[in-house]
Amino acid sequence: MKNQRLQRVLVTSASSLLAVFVALCICAVILLITGKDPIQAYSTLFGAAGDIKVLQGTLNRATPLMISAAAVAIGFKMNLFNIGVEGQMRVALLATAVAGAAVDLPAPLHILFCLVVAMATGAIWAAFAGWLKVKRGVNEVISTIMLNFVALSLVAWAFDSFFTADSAPGVLLVKTKELPPSAWFPDIVDRRLNGMFFIAVLVLVLFYVLVWKTKFGFQLRASGANAGAARVTGVNPKRMVMISMLMSGALAGLVGMRALLGDVHAYQNNLAEQQGFNGIAVALLGRNHPLGIFISALLFGYLGEASGRLQLEDIPKEITTIMTGIIVLAVVIINEAVKRWDDKRIQHKAALALATRVVAQ
Amino acid sequence: MRKKSKIIASSLIALSLFAAACGSDDKASSDVIAGVAFDTGGRGDGTFNDSAATGGEQAASELGVEIKELEATVDEDRKANLELLVEGGAKVIVGVGFMFTDPMTEVATANPDVHFGIVDSVVDAPNVSSLLFAANQGSFLVGAAAALKSETGHIGFIGGQEIDLIKEFEAGYTAGAKYVNPEIIVDVKYLGPAGDNSAWGNVAGAKEIAAGWYAAGADIIYTAAGGSGAGTIEAAIEADKWAIGVDSDQYLTSGDETAQAHILTSMIKRVDVAVFETIKASVEGDTSGGIKMFDLSNDGVGYSTSGGYLDDVVSKLDEIKAKIVAGDIEVPTKP
Numbered sequence: 001m002k003n004q005r006l007q008r009v010l011v012t013s014a015s016s017l018l019a020v021f022v023a024l025c026i027c028a029v030i031l032l033i034t035g036k037d038p039i040q041a042y043s044t045l046f047g048a049a050g051d052i053k054v055l056q057g058t059l060n061r062a063t064p065l066m067i068s069a070a071a072v073a074i075g076f077k078m079n080l081f082n083i084g085v086e087g088q089m090r091v092a093l094l095a096t097a098v099a100g101a102a103v104d105l106p107a108p109l110h111i112l113f114c115l116v117v118a119m120a121t122g123a124i125w126a127a128f129a130g131w132l133k134v135k136r137g138v139n140e141v142i143s144t145i146m147l148n149f150v151a152l153s154l155v156a157w158a159f160d161s162f163f164t165a166d167s168a169p170g171v172l173l174v175k176t177k178e179l180p181p182s183a184w185f186p187d188i189v190d191r192r193l194n195g196m197f198f199i200a201v202l203v204l205v206l207f208y209v210l211v212w213k214t215k216f217g218f219q220l221r222a223s224g225a226n227a228g229a230a231r232v233t234g235v236n237p238k239r240m241v242m243i244s245m246l247m248s249g250a251l252a253g254l255v256g257m258r259a260l261l262g263d264v265h266a267y268q269n270n271l272a273e274q275q276g277f278n279g280i281a282v283a284l285l286g287r288n289h290p291l292g293i294f295i296s297a298l299l300f301g302y303l304g305e306a307s308g309r310l311q312l313e314d315i316p317k318e319i320t321t322i323m324t325g326i327i328v329l330a331v332v333i334i335n336e337a338v339k340r341w342d343d344k345r346i347q348h349k350a351a352l353a354l355a356t357r358v359v360a361q
Numbered sequence: 362m363r364k365k366s367k368i369i370a371s372s373l374i375a376l377s378l379f380a381a382a383c384g385s386d387d388k389a390s391s392d393v394i395a396g397v398a399f400d401t402g403g404r405g406d407g408t409f410n411d412s413a414a415t416g417g418e419q420a421a422s423e424l425g426v427e428i429k430e431l432e433a434t435v436d437e438d439r440k441a442n443l444e445l446l447v448e449g450g451a452k453v454i455v456g457v458g459f460m461f462t463d464p465m466t467e468v469a470t471a472n473p474d475v476h477f478g479i480v481d482s483v484v485d486a487p488n489v490s491s492l493l494f495a496a497n498q499g500s501f502l503v504g505a506a507a508a509l510k511s512e513t514g515h516i517g518f519i520g521g522q523e524i525d526l527i528k529e530f531e532a533g534y535t536a537g538a539k540y541v542n543p544e545i546i547v548d549v550k551y552l553g554p555a556g557d558n559s560a561w562g563n564v565a566g567a568k569e570i571a572a573g574w575y576a577a578g579a580d581i582i583y584t585a586a587g588g589s590g591a592g593t594i595e596a597a598i599e600a601d602k603w604a605i606g607v608d609s610d611q612y613l614t615s616g617d618e619t620a621q622a623h624i625l626t627s628m629i630k631r632v633d634v635a636v637f638e639t640i641k642a643s644v645e646g647d648t649s650g651g652i653k654m655f656d657l658s659n660d661g662v663g664y665s666t667s668g669g670y671l672d673d674v675v676s677k678l679d680e681i682k683a684k685i686v687a688g689d690i691e692v693p694t695k696p
Contacts, residue, residue, distance in 0.1 A: 053444075057437070057441060060437070061435075061437050090556075152554060152556060152557055153554045153557075155556070156523070156554030156555040156556050156557070157554060159555070160523070160554075160555055168483060168485070169483070170482065170483035170491065170493055170652060171459070171462060171482055171483050172459045172481060172482055172524070172525050172526045173459050173460065173462045173463070173482060174524075174525065191467065259436060264463065269522075269524065269555040269556035270401075270436070270460065270556050270558070271436070272436060273435070273436065273556065273558070274435055274436075275435075275436075278435075304434070304435060304437065304438070305441065307434060307438070308431055308438065308441055308442050308445045309445065311430070311431050311432065312429060312431065312445065312449060317432055317434055320434075321434065
């Protein structure tokens, strides 16, 4: 039993590594075609790791990615595809910025208050999609995508109409009223690495415990794997959809908090943009497992951090975007191939065992 | 390929313009490294960002500086890219777009011996030049031109994101049109809410709106929406009406005869001049910051006359321009 699990972990990690390697090879070919030197490009790319600032930046960039990937993964566990993390994050950002600036609390409480508001508003926005699925059978992929547009427009309108604070003359960058310092999430390394990193790690740990070590998690995975069978054992699928959507939304609410509480301290347009969408790729690459998500968030963070250095070497920034895209594709394809190979191997083993038993009889 | 040829075309144009203006042909050489930091969705828009790039290229050929360009992909890149340029030895760095306000404040404060410039915003630090444009004044003139040339008394404005920056364009345009013809109908539409970056590259969306307005009787449409403006030009070609370009002289940057026959004029925002002047000042040792206003009085904004479609109204427009410069006409900044 133990041996088998170890084998599976090894196969999974090896296939992910293989995917990254294949992606690097494909990108090298693309670089060659565009007339760039792949060796030089990769030495710049990996050479950046020697800079402590790059490593701090990597962790900082990975923070929101880890949380948004966890938000996506918790849906995936139940076969729910929440593409609405971006919209849920955006609603939570504005709500938290406004609520956080309106109250006056001592430091740790104020931060806690902001995090709770963010999770609550994110969950409420996700609840629409959950409700539509449970009550009306609307596919959550469609409803969450549509709700992203609604969220973007609604938040832009509400922000512009009610919540903008006066900016200095000539400054076109408009923001909400600044959060009082008691709501600022402290930095680990001043202005380079924010403490929200620990929250993100905590989210992943809790995610692991919840999904793999509790009864609820078992029911969640069971309904994801086989909804019919789970129902027979007394799991209410509608309830599970609603709960996992709410949890996904609550995590989505936290995604933008590093940018809001740890960096800008006010809401502005485009704040934390794309972080909700990027979580989908991170979750895919991390195969919806907390450890995988942690590693792939670091990889994405690192690629983002190194992209500027590649640009300085005259390598277009699109190369890193292409690279992340190819890595994700390669992971999906290679995983499927490895899974088929693994299935076949197990079948073969079982057939062999059966055959020997028959022969023995 | 198209992008590249566009960049080459626009830089050639700018170069020739500049050579004509200055008459200096000898290539100065200097060992200064200058950085240009673009925002997300940066180069290749044919207008705003490419204009900034042109300014950098001009500095490279005129002043012999080495230009390093970085473009942001996500939020965190803005500060990281400014820092990378500082580390790379840049002595002068221009951030293109107001989203650089906060990151530049931080990086400029930490690097007082580097000279910075920011387009479309104000950073209050002694080593930052804040490069502001009176886009409303230029828009007032193209609005007046539209009203003078319109046969139907019905014109339109398509904006990119509905943000204060673009509302200034709308305000000036509408005011200019109404100044000439108080009865004129001005349709206004934005391609996306604040924060919707697709609004800067939504060619299909702009085309759809423009085609609808042209069919409804509008004959001139001004588009201030970055790369989306190409859609309005396409619709103008199909409906045989007029489009007005923005930021760069799109008659020149389009480089396509069919399009040129339908570009009445462009509101020019000389981002290239602002970028070039900032680098030049730095090379010459003037690294002082402060607000640098580019408006009608110093030709930092204006309108293009390529194609000669405005020849019959230029005198009238120059009259209006003089009044704005003299302060007799006050151009609103908000619609």
